[in-house]
Amino acid sequence: MTESTIKPPKKNLGPVKWMRTHLFSSWYNTLLTLVVGYLLVTSVGPLVNWVFLDATFEGSGPGDCVGEGACWLFVNQRLNFFIYGFYPDELQWRVDIMFALLALAFVPQFIEGFPGRKWLGIFGMTGLPIIGYVLIPGGILGLEEVESSKWGGLMLTLILAYIGILASLPIGVLLAIGRRSDMPVIRGLCVVFIEVWRAVPLITVLFMASVMLPLFLPEGVNFEKLVRALIGITLWQSAYMAEVIRGGLQAIPRGQYEAAGALGLGYWRKMGLVILPQALKLVIPGIVNTFIALFKDTTLVLIIGLFDILGAVQSTIADPAWQNVAIEGYVFVAFCFWVFCFGISRYSQNLERKLDTGHKT
Amino acid sequence: MKKQSIDSRSAKPKPWYDPRVRALFFQIISLAVVFWAGWVLIDNTLSNMEDRGISTGFGFLDETAGFGIIMHLVPFDATMSYGRTFWVGLTNTLLVSAMGVVAATIIGFLVGVARLSSNWLVAKIALVYIEVIRNIPLLLQIFFWYFAVLASLPAPRQSMEVGGAFFLNNRGLYLPGPVTQDGFGLVWGAILVAIAAAVGLRSWAKKRQKASGQIFPTVKVSIALLVLLPLVAFFIAGQPLEWDLPALKGFNFDGGISLIPELAALWVALSLYTASFIAEIVRSGILAVSKGQTEASKALGLPNGLTLRLIVIPQAMRVIIPPLTSQYLNLVKNSSLATAIGYPDLVSVFMGTTLNQTGQAVEVVAITMSVYLTISLLISLLMNLYNRAVEIKER
Numbered sequence A: 001m002t003e004s005t006i007k008p009p010k011k012n013l014g015p016v017k018w019m020r021t022h023l024f025s026s027w028y029n030t031l032l033t034l035v036v037g038y039l040l041v042t043s044v045g046p047l048v049n050w051v052f053l054d055a056t057f058e059g060s061g062p063g064d065c066v067g068e069g070a071c072w073l074f075v076n077q078r079l080n081f082f083i084y085g086f087y088p089d090e091l092q093w094r095v096d097i098m099f100a101l102l103a104l105a106f107v108p109q110f111i112e113g114f115p116g117r118k119w120l121g122i123f124g125m126t127g128l129p130i131i132g133y134v135l136i137p138g139g140i141l142g143l144e145e146v147e148s149s150k151w152g153g154l155m156l157t158l159i160l161a162y163i164g165i166l167a168s169l170p171i172g173v174l175l176a177i178g179r180r181s182d183m184p185v186i187r188g189l190c191v192v193f194i195e196v197w198r199a200v201p202l203i204t205v206l207f208m209a210s211v212m213l214p215l216f217l218p219e220g221v222n223f224e225k226l227v228r229a230l231i232g233i234t235l236w237q238s239a240y241m242a243e244v245i246r247g248g249l250q251a252i253p254r255g256q257y258e259a260a261g262a263l264g265l266g267y268w269r270k271m272g273l274v275i276l277p278q279a280l281k282l283v284i285p286g287i288v289n290t291f292i293a294l295f296k297d298t299t300l301v302l303i304i305g306l307f308d309i310l311g312a313v314q315s316t317i318a319d320p321a322w323q324n325v326a327i328e329g330y331v332f333v334a335f336c337f338w339v340f341c342f343g344i345s346r347y348s349q350n351l352e353r354k355l356d357t358g359h360k361t
Numbered sequence B: 001m002k003k004q005s006i007d008s009r010s011a012k013p014k015p016w017y018d019p020r021v022r023a024l025f026f027q028i029i030s031l032a033v034v035f036w037a038g039w040v041l042i043d044n045t046l047s048n049m050e051d052r053g054i055s056t057g058f059g060f061l062d063e064t065a066g067f068g069i070i071m072h073l074v075p076f077d078a079t080m081s082y083g084r085t086f087w088v089g090l091t092n093t094l095l096v097s098a099m100g101v102v103a104a105t106i107i108g109f110l111v112g113v114a115r116l117s118s119n120w121l122v123a124k125i126a127l128v129y130i131e132v133i134r135n136i137p138l139l140l141q142i143f144f145w146y147f148a149v150l151a152s153l154p155a156p157r158q159s160m161e162v163g164g165a166f167f168l169n170n171r172g173l174y175l176p177g178p179v180t181q182d183g184f185g186l187v188w189g190a191i192l193v194a195i196a197a198a199v200g201l202r203s204w205a206k207k208r209q210k211a212s213g214q215i216f217p218t219v220k221v222s223i224a225l226l227v228l229l230p231l232v233a234f235f236i237a238g239q240p241l242e243w244d245l246p247a248l249k250g251f252n253f254d255g256g257i258s259l260i261p262e263l264a265a266l267w268v269a270l271s272l273y274t275a276s277f278i279a280e281i282v283r284s285g286i287l288a289v290s291k292g293q294t295e296a297s298k299a300l301g302l303p304n305g306l307t308l309r310l311i312v313i314p315q316a317m318r319v320i321i322p323p324l325t326s327q328y329l330n331l332v333k334n335s336s337l338a339t340a341i342g343y344p345d346l347v348s349v350f351m352g353t354t355l356n357q358t359g360q361a362v363e364v365v366a367i368t369m370s371v372y373l374t375i376s377l378l379i380s381l382l383m384n385l386y387n388r389a390v391e392i393k394e395r
Helices: A014-022 A027-053 A072-084 A089-110 A117-125 A127-135 A153-179 A184-199 A202-211 A225-251 A254-262 A267-282 A284-304 A309-316 A326-355 B002-011 B019-052 B082-115 B120-133 B138-152 B185-212 B218-236 B261-288 B291-299 B304-340 B346-358 B361-390
Strands: B160-162 B166-169 B172-175 B177-180 B241-244 B247-249 B252-254 B257-259
Touching: A027 B120, A072 A089, A072 A153, A072 A309, A072 A326, A089 A117, A089 A127, A089 A153, A089 A326, A117 A127, A127 A153, A153 A184, A153 A225, A153 A267, A153 A284, A153 A309, A184 A225, A184 B019, A184 B361, A202 A225, A202 A284, A202 B304, A202 B346, A202 B361, A225 A267, A225 A284, A254 A267, A267 A284, A284 A309, A284 A326, A284 B138, A284 B304, A309 A326, A309 B138, A326 B138, B082 B120, B082 B261, B082 B304, B082 B346, B120 B261, B138 B261, B138 B304, B172 B261, B185 B218, B257 B261, B261 B304, B291 B304, B304 B346, B304 B361, B346 B361
Parallel strands: none
Antiparallel strands: B160 B166, B166 B172, B172 B257, B177 B241, B247 B252
């Protein structure tokens, strides 16, 4: 045997070596590992028991939840309400179609090299809202009408977040361009609009939309509560969107503006053909991040009396037939939000890494 | 011929091709549109309010409120005016914001540093904390703490207690309250003297270091001054401090300092949620200081502690402070979620109860929004001043 094939001592190899450097590198780290490890072991065990081992998953009614663990039966039985709100059972296929189309349009965006994913994305921004506008409220093309007061649950959460982001995008682009304009009056108006909306909490905006909007409108014109909330959310969100897009506009080198001008392009063609395509591509991660923030903030609509997914759960845990199901309900909603937000934020981090061309200073 | 035509064109452009004329035109148009829209809105609002019999103006602020508020820092009862409810709400908002900022900063810095720990277990736990907490809506977390955790605590008679002084039950947290006696003024005086001495010491030590290069342990001596001087004064004055212990009277506790469950739930949720964002900011700030800086400082012979204090922290803070302030602003704005669980903050008291009772929607919403606008403009002004002070001075 030659010298080079002799293995290094065991303590410098494999898991032992790993543990020596990562867990027990000094007396201080050893102590920390032992204390934290003890706390972890003592808290994870009961948690697993509560969530899985002792939990009740199936049964016919509140009486079946007798164990020590979580009562997932509650979530199981109310799932229909949590997803569709008061939307009539026999018409829920319309919502299901929208869910399917939404998934078809946006899930491929996470998959590298999926055929035609660009076109699916464009469909998601243009065709999808039109189909949804026909399908969900109904009332035309022989579809039975469903009032917006019957919408609720996860469906309403998605509608609010989706329309909020889609409608605020064009307004945000205009505001961002306006804020970078050479004309002092237009720049001033845009700055005031953006800063005022960004300074106030969403909840005051929602209150304003539900209390004051009817006062602003002429006699006889009135919107449903959902539309009023959407107007408030869109205006508020467009201010944030404008700031994100402004970041992208600022990152475009001056030479691009000058080159477009030298080619003889006018202002709008310069913006539309040269500047905005580059700027928007740069800020996709930023837009995704504001979407996550908006998605979480849609829960606030329950304060003005709309039943989003949290509102649906909040109103059912008070049901006297079920005892102490608050934690189960909240954990379920938290899990739904967490899956969406964590997934999307991972995607945006991925994108950021991919779009980073290394030119940033 | 051709040359001439070019000349004649450039000599006198048509006015609608002149950028200055165009800019003026567009600005006048947009101003006109804004004024027209504003006028229509005001006109609609006035006529709508007239129809509904709502009077305009701020006269309602002097009328008697007639409702009670469960927690108030300024004196308040139902006979006081609506204007007073504004101050109650504002002070409650500022209280929970201040408490939240302090707690979120401490937790956030701890978790951010833990995230960079060489201990694998600690780093992973910090990562899980951040990724779980910041991806769950804040309102849900507030509900969780209020309806699921605090509501399941025992009733006052079965309170959890520590040493007969601290009590926790579903009505809130009760702590002993300090009551200062005669002669406590001496302690306050000692604290002031100690602060003045520490400031003086600092400038003296700086001057001496510049002149002679000798380093004086300013921080250690200052801390010793700040602790010892008031302590000595406390004993000289004959320990003029008593504790007011909470005690069970009837159905609830009385005396001491109490923390109502609404405040506790809001505080915990706001702090934990904001801390998860602060932790990421702290991490990226520390990572932003390049390794070369530490190495250069070592090469100059600075010990570890001084490297950290003079080289790493100042540069990390330059990266950390701007996003940190915007997190503080978010916290102040998010404290308005108080209204969902009934903590009497500005939005809940003033924009909720007062608005419903008076119907003065326009005035109340305008006042509330301008409060938040003022806070946010004030903080961004301070931010800009700070930024100007610490930005890298180049050429």
